[in-house]
Amino acid sequence: MRNLKQTLFATGALLLSSLSGAMAETFHLSHVLAADDPLNLAALRFAEVVKEKTAGRVDIQVHPAASLSGLKDGVEGVRLGTVDISLPDSGTIGNWVSEIGILNLPFVFSSWEHADRVFDTSVDKWFADPIRQNVNAVLLSAAPMGFRVIMTSGKEVNAASDLSGIKMRVPEIPVLIQTFTAVGANVSPIPWGESYTALQTGVVEGIEGSPVALNGLRAYEVTKFAARTNHILLDALMIMNAQKFDALSPQDQQVMRTAAKEIMGDWLYEQRRGAEDKAWSVIGEHVKANSQPDIESFRATMKPVVATFVEKNNLQPVYDELRSLDQK
Numbered sequence: 001m002r003n004l005k006q007t008l009f010a011t012g013a014l015l016l017s018s019l020s021g022a023m024a025e026t027f028h029l030s031h032v033l034a035a036d037d038p039l040n041l042a043a044l045r046f047a048e049v050v051k052e053k054t055a056g057r058v059d060i061q062v063h064p065a066a067s068l069s070g071l072k073d074g075v076e077g078v079r080l081g082t083v084d085i086s087l088p089d090s091g092t093i094g095n096w097v098s099e100i101g102i103l104n105l106p107f108v109f110s111s112w113e114h115a116d117r118v119f120d121t122s123v124d125k126w127f128a129d130p131i132r133q134n135v136n137a138v139l140l141s142a143a144p145m146g147f148r149v150i151m152t153s154g155k156e157v158n159a160a161s162d163l164s165g166i167k168m169r170v171p172e173i174p175v176l177i178q179t180f181t182a183v184g185a186n187v188s189p190i191p192w193g194e195s196y197t198a199l200q201t202g203v204v205e206g207i208e209g210s211p212v213a214l215n216g217l218r219a220y221e222v223t224k225f226a227a228r229t230n231h232i233l234l235d236a237l238m239i240m241n242a243q244k245f246d247a248l249s250p251q252d253q254q255v256m257r258t259a260a261k262e263i264m265g266d267w268l269y270e271q272r273r274g275a276e277d278k279a280w281s282v283i284g285e286h287v288k289a290n291s292q293p294d295i296e297s298f299r300a301t302m303k304p305v306v307a308t309f310v311e312k313n314n315l316q317p318v319y320d321e322l323r324s325l326d327q328k
Helices: 002-022 038-053 071-080 098-104 112-121 123-135 174-182 192-201 211-217 242-246 250-286 295-312 316-327
Strands: 025-030 058-063 137-147 149-152 167-170 186-189 206-209 225-227 233-241 288-290
Touching: 025 038, 038 058, 038 250, 058 250, 071 123, 071 137, 071 233, 098 123, 098 174, 098 233, 098 295, 098 316, 112 123, 112 137, 112 233, 112 250, 112 316, 123 137, 123 233, 137 211, 137 242, 137 250, 149 211, 149 250, 167 174, 167 192, 174 186, 174 295, 192 211, 206 211, 211 250, 233 242, 233 250, 250 288, 295 316
Parallel strands: 025 058, 167 186, 167 206, 225 288
Antiparallel strands: 137 233, 149 206, 149 225
């Protein structure tokens, strides 16, 4: 009888162990863009592939439109472990890793192709370790998301001087704050989710961002003008709390990395690139849109921001490598 009890106990323990191993580990992924944005579609696709490739061991729940956390507090949440995965831009991460702000300097990328080469070959090499050390996060992927444009409610912008005195909403990103301060704008670092109301009530008179993101915000309802300045590249990084990533099996870690690279990098790049021109056309249906503003005036006015940032952060070798990738 005793042997039978021992056998039953051992069998039950083995069964419980097996069931425990089969249970899904649920992670929550946060970002601030709309549910129909290509970024969210990519996040959902990422979650689906990871669940399939891990045989259900990893279940990722996607929370768009700042429904779980905002941009900056999403990164802080990953750092503390209260958010599992986040999709911030590098500029926001710059609040913890100042040198990554080089990716947000004005006019450092000349084209989508240039940006793709940099993000595909160098971003992980340059910034994965600093992100782990300072944000307590694993960098799973990075991808260009589009070039930023300007929309205003009361004054048309054709040249850099037109921004003088305008109350501009910019993200809580040091490089962007410095860039728009350099052109004489009155900068207000307002969270993205509050931007529409800020424009609607006149708290700010202008906003900048990618055409896709601005359409998701429906900024054309509370502005009258748009200028396709393409002054700064918008990107998206996928970061995951380091302890939670490290707790996964090596097999599941590799699934996460591969899916992030293939979907958040390659697939999203193609989707977002195609969406940008379409989004700009939609903006032009609602407001007076200038597709050819005086780009050189913006470049000249913002150039000191680049030189100061590179020197202050001792990034001349990185800057030179970044620029060299424009020639290949």
